[in-house]
Amino acid sequence: MTLTPHELRELEANEAWLHGFATPSPSPDALNRLRAAVQRETDAVVEPKRRVIRPGAPTGAWAAAAMLLLSAGVVWQAAREYRPAPTPPAFAAADTDRLEEFVSRWERTDEIDDDAPVLNWLSREVGDLESGANASWDGTLSQLEEEVTGLETDLTRPWYDSYDDDGATSPARG
């Protein structure tokens, strides 16, 4: 889906229009609470001697997970082969079991023959975990489970075939 030059001009004009609106501001109290919270958190995470902020995630482990997920080519292979190192406490054996359960359920939704979206999505999630843009591997697993539950539900709905990727609906096939 691409925009025509006319639509691009409309988009630019509407963006400029939106910039004309006032921007809401946080209250002074909220700003003061924020400043205090940031100071407390800084004190808590900065190592007193080295004065550097400790990375909040075992990034090597996420990198390994990303490589496995991507290099395997298909998500279930990656999940089956992945055995996390014992060091990252955030990724326990139970998490591997949950991931495998997700893969197993994903396989059962065999009407889905295009793995690219889930691979891209997983890659992005792992990248976010690695960069710190997402904080919780557990949250990611929960989301995976939610996604597959949603897919299983969607597959039973009559409108599934008419749903396209930009959220618009079109007349049902057949």
Place this chain on the structure above:
Amino acid sequence: MNDESLRVIIAGAQRGDRAALAALVERYAGRLFGFFYHMTGRRDDAEEMMQEVFLRVVRMIGAYSDHGRFEPWLFRIAANLTRDRIRRDRRSPMVCVTESDEPDGDPLPGAFTDESPADRSEQNEEIDRLNAALAQLPEAERQVVMLRHFSQMSFKEIAELMGTPLGTALARAHRGLARLRVLMEGHEGASDHDAYAARAS
């Protein structure tokens, strides 16, 4: 603030320099608050989420590799937090609360502004109307529009963040803004695609 000064601040923050982290707060608190406020429609949620983002920044900035893309990284955290919050709140759907519904009834304090009370009141009405209109947009359109507006991310970065093709992100922005303008201005003609936008809703 230019790129070089931001790089200095980020390097300071990575060393655990309190002043550098405070400078990041001063620089980005307003934009993050605005993003969350328009995404959730609630001042208290927006303030809480703004704080959560900065706490994550403090914890994670050591893992951030500076390639001049700090803002996309920051708003990626914000977008992920919003997504998680919206999913969590689906069980109890968000209600768009206007400033005048807030318990203390205070107008938007001019934390970053020095407008008169009359000016602020007018701005509050406008912000209320904008929030009400934004609440009528599909979540995906609202997120693209707000990310673009507050984070100044490129459409390519937004598309990557949302896991969609570039064309889809552009189309959502075009459709969402056109729909928003119609809702705000209450007339036809903001876009040739108003009719389509209305149908799609």
